[in-house]
Amino acid sequence: MIHYEYPLSERIRTLLRLEDLFDRFDAYAASPDPHAHHAALLTLFEMAEVAARADLKSDLLQELDRQKAVLAALRGNPHVQGATLEQVLAAIEAAHQGMYQLPGKVGQHLREDDWLMAIKQRAAIPGGMCEFDLPSYHYWLHQAADVRVRQLQQWLAPFSSIRSAVGIVLGLLRDSGQPELQHAKNGTYQRMLESRNPQLIRVTLVDELPCVPEMSANKYMLNIRFVHAGPGAMRTCADVSVDFDLTFCTL
Numbered sequence: 001m002i003h004y005e006y007p008l009s010e011r012i013r014t015l016l017r018l019e020d021l022f023d024r025f026d027a028y029a030a031s032p033d034p035h036a037h038h039a040a041l042l043t044l045f046e047m048a049e050v051a052a053r054a055d056l057k058s059d060l061l062q063e064l065d066r067q068k069a070v071l072a073a074l075r076g077n078p079h080v081q082g083a084t085l086e087q088v089l090a091a092i093e094a095a096h097q098g099m100y101q102l103p104g105k106v107g108q109h110l111r112e113d114d115w116l117m118a119i120k121q122r123a124a125i126p127g128g129m130c131e132f133d134l135p136s137y138h139y140w141l142h143q144a145a146d147v148r149v150r151q152l153q154q155w156l157a158p159f160s161s162i163r164s165a166v167g168i169v170l171g172l173l174r175d176s177g178q179p180e181l182q183h184a185k186n187g188t189y190q191r192m193l194e195s196r197n198p199q200l201i202r203v204t205l206v207d208e209l210p211c212v213p214e215m216s217a218n219k220y221m222l223n224i225r226f227v228h229a230g231p232g233a234m235r236t237c238a239d240v241s242v243d244f245d246l247t248f249c250t251l
Contacts, residue, residue, distance in 0.1 A: 006201040006215040011059055012173070014050060015166050021047045022163050029152050032145035038129075040152050045120050048107025051162055056106065057099055060165045063251070064096045067172055088168075095168055098161025109158050116155075172251060173200055179245035187237035189224040193217070197250065204245035211237040213244070 007013040021043055028040035071089055074080045110116050119137050122128040131138035140148065179202075182189060201222065203213045211226040214234075226237040 001204050002207045004203045004205070004213050004215070006203075006217065008199055008201065008217055012199050014053060014056065015170055017050050018047065018162070018166050019170060021050065022159075022166070025152075025156065029149060029156075032149075034141040034145075034148070037145075037148045037152060038141065041116075041119065041155075042123055044110065044152070044155055045123065047159060048110050051106035051159065056162075057102070060162070060169065061096060061099055063169050064092050064099075064165060067169070067251070068092050068096070091164065092168055095161055095164035099165055102158070102161055106159065106162055110155065169251070173249045174202070174247075176251060177202065177247040177249040179204060179247045182244055182246045184224065184226055184242040184244065187211070187226040187240060187242065189222075189226075189242075191222045191246075193220055193222055193248075198248040199251060200249040202245075202247040202249060204247070205242070209240070209242065211240060211242060 005016060007016055025040050025043045025047065028036045028043060031037075068089060071085060071092070074085060075082070105111075110120075115136065119129070119134060122133055129137065140151075177198075177200075197219060201215060201217060203215065203224065205211070205213070210229050212229045214225045214227055216223045226240070226242045227234045228237055
């Protein structure tokens with residue numbers, strides 16, 4: 001199965017972008033190849049740019065506070081597993097404390113490193129990171145893989161509390177909805193949202209189906225057009241009946 005997600009607010013869009021960047025960094029850093037570590041460093045720069053939104057920290061802190069209050073009220077509920085609830089509350093508290101103690105903007109430690117900022121500046125130029133442009137960076141890429149990995153993890157470490165908070169909020173958001181089996185005739189699907197007011201819409205398809213969903217939505221209406229996957233013209237899958245799971249998620 002493949003999950004496709006469509007955020008309906010800028011805040012959720014930012015969290016999804018950060019989640020993707022964290023996962024991408026892990027994949028690059030796990031490889032011993034210097035080119036992969038180069039990609040990991042560029043991903044760190046992207047991460048810092050996305051996380052530097054002025055209201056990101058305050059948004060996450062407020063959401064964690066709200067979720068903590070909602071979940072704490074479930075203590076003693078016979079339909080809730082107490083041990084699991086306490087684990088989630090402890091994770092929320094740890095992420096909240098870590099973010100609260102984080103000084104300045106997220107990613108500020110990267111901006112204060114002149115060596116890293118010189119690399120970032122050259123990275124904006126097509127082909128601008130050759131060895132004759134950045135000999136010091138060329139030297140770093142020729143260090144032992146474990147040396148580079150250790151340095152990459154040090155640069156990532158100040159993002160850990162943000163990463164935990166993003167994971168908690170998105171996890172609770174995704175768990176809030178129940179999938180409903182739907183059918184798209186002639187490759188299109190429309191639905192009135194009525195009073196649902198979702199923050200995230202998820203479409204789940206079997207991975208053998210050569211179609212992908214293009215979604216658009218507002219507070220009143222959801223439109224999904226399934227188009228053929230792969231290169232070439234974007235054609236609607238009008239010759240295919242598409243069965244899919246649709247999930248509305250709201251915190």
